[in-house]
Amino acid sequence: MAILDATNELLHAHGLEQLSIEAVAARAGVGKQTIYRWWPNRAVLVADALLERDDLGPAAPADTGDVFADLGRWAGHLAASLGSPRGAATLRMLTAAATDDEETSRRLHEKFSGPLQEQANARLAAASDLPATAAQRRNAVDAIIGFMVFRVLAHQQLTRRGATEMARSVLRGLQAG
Amino acid sequence: MAILDATNELLHAHGLEQLSIEAVAARAGVGKQTIYRWWPNRAVLVADALLERDDLGPAAPADTGDVFADLGRWAGHLAASLGSPRGAATLRMLTAAATDDEETSRRLHEKFSGPLQEQANARLAAASDLPATAAQRRNAVDAIIGFMVFRVLAHQQLTRRGATEMARSVLRGLQAG
DNA sequence: CACCAAACGAGACGCTGCGTCTCGTTTGGT
DNA sequence: ACCAAACGAGACGCAGCGTCTCGTTTGGTG
Numbered sequence: 001m002a003i004l005d006a007t008n009e010l011l012h013a014h015g016l017e018q019l020s021i022e023a024v025a026a027r028a029g030v031g032k033q034t035i036y037r038w039w040p041n042r043a044v045l046v047a048d049a050l051l052e053r054d055d056l057g058p059a060a061p062a063d064t065g066d067v068f069a070d071l072g073r074w075a076g077h078l079a080a081s082l083g084s085p086r087g088a089a090t091l092r093m094l095t096a097a098a099t100d101d102e103e104t105s106r107r108l109h110e111k112f113s114g115p116l117q118e119q120a121n122a123r124l125a126a127a128s129d130l131p132a133t134a135a136q137r138r139n140a141v142d143a144i145i146g147f148m149v150f151r152v153l154a155h156q157q158l159t160r161r162g163a164t165e166m167a168r169s170v171l172r173g174l175q176a177g
Numbered sequence: 178m179a180i181l182d183a184t185n186e187l188l189h190a191h192g193l194e195q196l197s198i199e200a201v202a203a204r205a206g207v208g209k210q211t212i213y214r215w216w217p218n219r220a221v222l223v224a225d226a227l228l229e230r231d232d233l234g235p236a237a238p239a240d241t242g243d244v245f246a247d248l249g250r251w252a253g254h255l256a257a258s259l260g261s262p263r264g265a266a267t268l269r270m271l272t273a274a275a276t277d278d279e280e281t282s283r284r285l286h287e288k289f290s291g292p293l294q295e296q297a298n299a300r301l302a303a304a305s306d307l308p309a310t311a312a313q314r315r316n317a318v319d320a321i322i323g324f325m326v327f328r329v330l331a332h333q334q335l336t337r338r339g340a341t342e343m344a345r346s347v348l349r350g351l352q353a354g
Numbered sequence: 355c356a357c358c359a360a361a362c363g364a365g366a367c368g369c370t371g372c373g374t375c376t377c378g379t380t381t382g383g384t
Numbered sequence: 385a386c387c388a389a390a391c392g393a394g395a396c397g398c399a400g401c402g403t404c405t406c407g408t409t410t411g412g413t414g
Contacts, residue, residue: 017277020371031392036373095330096276099269100194102332109331139343142333143324147316150323153272154286155279166316173350197400208363213402 002028003035007049012086016046016093043100047108050094056081056112060119067127068171071120072164075144078116079163088152095153117141124174132174140174179205180212184226189263193223193270220277224285227271233258233289237296244304245348248297249341252321255293256340265329272330294318301351309351317351 006028010019021042025032039045058077061070081087094112098105120141124130132140144167151158183205187196198219202209216222235254238247258264271289275282297318301307309317321344328335 021373022371025392029392031394032373033375033393034391037390092276096273098330099273099276105330105332109333113327113331135339136342136346139324139339140346142327143320143343143347146323146325146327147320148323149327149330150290150319153275153282153326154290155282156286156319162312162316165313166320169313169316169350169354170320170347171350172353173346173348176349176353177346198402199400202363206363208365209402210364210404211362214361 003030003038003045004049004052006030007045008053011046011049011093012089016096019046021045041101043097043104044107046097047094047104050090050097051108051111056087056090057116061123063123063126067123067130068168070123071144071171072168074120074123075148075167076160076164078145079148079158080160082148082152083158083160083163088158091149091152095149113145116145120144124171130171130175132177136174136177140170143170180207180215180222181226181229183207184222185230188223188226188270189266193273196223198222218278220274220281221284223274224271224281227267227274228285228288231288233264233267234293238300240300240303244300244307245345247300248321248348249345251297251300252325252344253337253341255322256325256335257337259325259329260335260337260340265335268326268329272326290322293322297321301348307348307352309354313351313354317347320347 003024006024007019010023010027019042021032021035024030024045025035035045039048058074058081061074064070082091094108098108117138121137124132124137124141125134130137144163147166148158148163180201183201184196187200187204196219198209198212201207201222202212212222216225235251235258238251241247259268271285275285294315298311298314301309301314301318302311307314321340324343325335325340
């Protein structure tokens with residue numbers, strides 16, 4: 001859809017603050033009513049546009065037999081994606097759009113964090129040497145994701161190496177429990 | 178300041194979205210110019226107002242000799258604060274205000290996460306049985322905080338017990354490293 | 355006490371963008 | 385060939401923006 005493309009362009013050109021429905025309509029060569037027909041508000045439109053280019057989020061972690069290495073690498077890839085200028089900007093704008101509207105927030109986490117949770121959790125569950133409950137696994141994965149989200153939102157550095165080490169450390173805690 | 182009080186009331190009554198400078202001025206019995214004289218934009222005003230009532234964030238963790246118990250309890254208190262309806266709403270609005278403006282974001286994390294990092298890190302550093310580097314300690318604390326922030330932003334449950342267990346698990350990983 | 359400059363409450367101003375509403379015009383299915 | 389649904393365009397009234405003048409307190413100085 002030309003509307004989503006125009007929204008993406010304007011978002012990365014001028015930021016979420018400056019984005020007006022009128023500007024999107026003009027850029028997309030579209031009537032305002034067409035936008036309002038398909039999206040109830042700006043937050044939903046922004047979320048759709050940013051999620052359309054789903055270059056966030058890595059592929060599912062491999063299974064080499066070493067959970068620590070597999071999820072460490074997976075976390076590293078995720079950090080590289082979220083830590084890049086474009087990835088960080090996207091994550092921040094998604095967060096802002098999500099705080100505008102609870103429904104949007106649910107859809108966003110269903111589409112972004114949900115798959116991440118599932119990927120990591122599946123790999124964790126397949127590791128027979130980690131005697132963790134489902135709740136403990138979920139906590140650990142949320143800690144890994146939360147760490148990165150927090151670092152990005154706080155404008156603190158998020159490196160591939162740092163995320164990898166952090167993920168391994170959290171998993172070690174799971175093992176030691 | 179009456180302006181900050183009025184902002185707080187309107188924020189918790191109608192949400193960040195609905196907050197207009199004009200409404201704050203009217204509620205506070207103040208001219209608009211007075212607000213613009215002291216705050217450059219809405220994000221800064223909102224951050225100041227929400228941070229004025231700094232009932233977020235627990236006291237520094239005790240030192241009973243058991244790091245796991247101390248920081249577990251500390252994390253539990255923090256979770257109870259951030260997980261309460263009012264705390265969660267405050268955290269979400271602060272996040273939204275911070276994504277509007279990078280300068281505000283820095284000030285916010287300096288005033289909110291900074292002290293938390295410092296508290297937890299000091300207690301960690303005092304634990305002689307945790308052979309962690311400064312970077313590893315910082316990672317662990319950011320993971321604990323990030324976990325809670327992420328849970329709140331995602332509208333997922335954040336309980337005192339869950340946060341306590343999660344913090345202990347992360348610290349165990351620090352020990353096992 | 356008298357003075358004065360700085361900050362104040364009030365609100366007018368032009369402007370941008372909102373969300374709704376008509377227009378007449380494609381367009382795709384029957 | 386027809387028709388209803390979706391479309392591009394843009395007019396409309398409205399809310400709130402940020403700036404700008406007004407007199408009017410107010411607190412410090414002489």
